[in-house]
Amino acid sequence: MAEGKVVVAIPLFYRFTALDGVGPYELLHMVPGVTVRFVSAQAGEAVTADNGMMHLLSTASFQDLPRPDIIVVPGGPGTSAALQDPVFMDWLKTAHETSSYTTSVCSGSLALAAAGLLQGLEATSHWSCYEDLAKLGAVPTDKRVVRQGKIITSAGVSSGIDMALHLITLFKGEEMAKMIQLLVEYDPQPPYDVGSPKKAGELLMEKTEVLCEIFENTLPPPK
Amino acid sequence: MAEGKVVVAIPLFYRFTALDGVGPYELLHMVPGVTVRFVSAQAGEAVTADNGMMHLLSTASFQDLPRPDIIVVPGGPGTSAALQDPVFMDWLKTAHETSSYTTSVCSGSLALAAAGLLQGLEATSHWSCYEDLAKLGAVPTDKRVVRQGKIITSAGVSSGIDMALHLITLFKGEEMAKMIQLLVEYDPQPPYDVGSPKKAGELLMEKTEVLCEIFENTLPPPK
Numbered sequence: 225m226a227e228g229k230v231v232v233a234i235p236l237f238y239r240f241t242a243l244d245g246v247g248p249y250e251l252l253h254m255v256p257g258v259t260v261r262f263v264s265a266q267a268g269e270a271v272t273a274d275n276g277m278m279h280l281l282s283t284a285s286f287q288d289l290p291r292p293d294i295i296v297v298p299g300g301p302g303t304s305a306a307l308q309d310p311v312f313m314d315w316l317k318t319a320h321e322t323s324s325y326t327t328s329v330c331s332g333s334l335a336l337a338a339a340g341l342l343q344g345l346e347a348t349s350h351w352s353c354y355e356d357l358a359k360l361g362a363v364p365t366d367k368r369v370v371r372q373g374k375i376i377t378s379a380g381v382s383s384g385i386d387m388a389l390h391l392i393t394l395f396k397g398e399e400m401a402k403m404i405q406l407l408v409e410y411d412p413q414p415p416y417d418v419g420s421p422k423k424a425g426e427l428l429m430e431k432t433e434v435l436c437e438i439f440e441n442t443l444p445p446p447k
Numbered sequence: 448m449a450e451g452k453v454v455v456a457i458p459l460f461y462r463f464t465a466l467d468g469v470g471p472y473e474l475l476h477m478v479p480g481v482t483v484r485f486v487s488a489q490a491g492e493a494v495t496a497d498n499g500m501m502h503l504l505s506t507a508s509f510q511d512l513p514r515p516d517i518i519v520v521p522g523g524p525g526t527s528a529a530l531q532d533p534v535f536m537d538w539l540k541t542a543h544e545t546s547s548y549t550t551s552v553c554s555g556s557l558a559l560a561a562a563g564l565l566q567g568l569e570a571t572s573h574w575s576c577y578e579d580l581a582k583l584g585a586v587p588t589d590k591r592v593v594r595q596g597k598i599i600t601s602a603g604v605s606s607g608i609d610m611a612l613h614l615i616t617l618f619k620g621e622e623m624a625k626m627i628q629l630l631v632e633y634d635p636q637p638p639y640d641v642g643s644p645k646k647a648g649e650l651l652m653e654k655t656e657v658l659c660e661i662f663e664n665t666l667p668p669p670k
C-alpha cells in the first residue's frame with residue numbers, strides 16, 4: 225500500500241447480499257486515501273443483488289484490477305453459483321497472492337475457502353453456512369470477526385461493519401477507525417438482543433431458518 | 448397496506464449516503480410481502496452515492512410511485528441540494544399524505560423538516576445536522592430512533608438498521624423483527640465504544656468534524 229493510497233476491491237456477483245458489500249464500502253471509502261472499486265466481469269454493468277430489488281453498477285472489471293490492496297468478498301444467495309465462476313475464482317486466487325488483506329462478509333467466506341485460502345484455518349460465516357464452510361476445509365467458529373494473518377472473515381450480513389472497523393485499525397490505526405465509527409454514528413442500539421443463534425434460542429432459530437430458505441429460493445424476476 | 452403487501456420507497460439523489468438507504472433496504476426487503484423500490488427522477492438511471500465511488504440504479508420514477516406505504520429518506524452530502532429539488536420535495540410532501548410511515552436516516556430528516564413535516568416535533572439526524580434541523584422547525588434530540596406518530600427519524604448513517612427493526616415491529620410485529628435481526632446476524636460488536644458525540648469525547652469529536660468536512664467537500668469526479 226504505497227504512500228497511503230489504498231485500493232479496495234469488492235467483487236460483485238448475481239444475487240450478492242447488498243449490505244455485505246455496502247457496509248464495509250461505506251466505512252472504508254471515508255478513510256482518506258482509500259478508493260473502493262466494485263468489481264465484476266464487465267466494468268459498468270448493473271449487478272443484481274439479493275432478490276432483484278436492487279442493482280449496483282460495477283466500477284471496474286476483474287481484468288482492470290488484478291492487484292487490489294484489500295479484497296472484501298460479500299456473500300448472498302448467489303454465492304454457490306459464484307463459486308462455479310472461473311473468472312471470479314481465478315481473480316480471487318491471484319489477487320490474494322499480492323493483497324495486504326483478504327476479507328469476507330457472510331457466506332463470502334465460502335469463496336475464500338473454495339479458493340483454498342482457508343485450509344485448516346479458523347473462519348466464520350453466516351450461521352447458515354458453518355457446515356458448508358467445514359466441507360471446504362475451514363474450521364468454522366461463531367465468532368463475529370476472525371483474523372488469521374492477512375485473512376479476515378466475518379459473520380452474517382451486518383458484521384461487515386464491525387469487520388471494517390478492525391480492518392481500518394490494521395491499515396490506518398485505531399484513531400482513524402474511531403473517527404470513522406463516529407462519522408457513521410455506529411452506536412448500535414437494536415431493540416432486541418437476538419442477533420446470533422446463541423442469543424435467539426431454538427424456537428426463533430427454527431422459524432428463521434424457514435424464512436432464510438424462502439429468501440434464498442425466491443428468484444429475482446427475469447430481465 | 449392491503450393484504451400484507453407493503454411497498455417501501457427509498458428516494459435517491461446525487462450524493463446520497465449509500466448505507467443510509469441500503470441498511471434499511473436489506474432488512475425490509477427480507478420481510479415477506481415487502482417490495483422495496485429505489486426512486487428517482489428517471490426509473491433505471493444510475494444515481495451516484497457519496498463521493499462518486501458507488502452508483503445505484505433507481506427502480507422507479509417519482510411519477511411511478513406516488514403512494515408508497517413506507518418512505519425511507521436517506522441523507523448524505525447531497526442533502527442540501529436535494530432540498531432545492533422541487534420534483535423530489537413535492538413527491539415527498541404528497542407521498543407523506545397517504546403513507547403509513549414516513550422515515551429518515553441521517554440528514555434525511557432535513558428533507559422531512561424542509562417539507563414541513565417536523566414542525567415543533569422532536570426529531571434526530573446525523574450529529575453534524577442538529578442546528579440545521581432546528582432552523583427548519585424541528586426539536587433536535589440525540590436519541591438514536593425517534594418516533595412521532597407515523598414519522599420516524601433516526602441518527603447518523605448506521606442507525607438506519609436499528610430504525611428498520613423498529614419499523615418492522617410496527618407493521619409486522621415483534622417476532623418478524625426478531626427473525627430479520629437474526630437473519631442479518633445483527634449482533635453488533637464494534638471494537639470501540641465511540642459511536643456518538645457523547646461517547647467519543649471532545650478531542651475525537653474535533654478531529655472527526657474536520658474529517659466530516661473533508662468528506663462533504665470532496666466532489667465526485669465529473670462523468
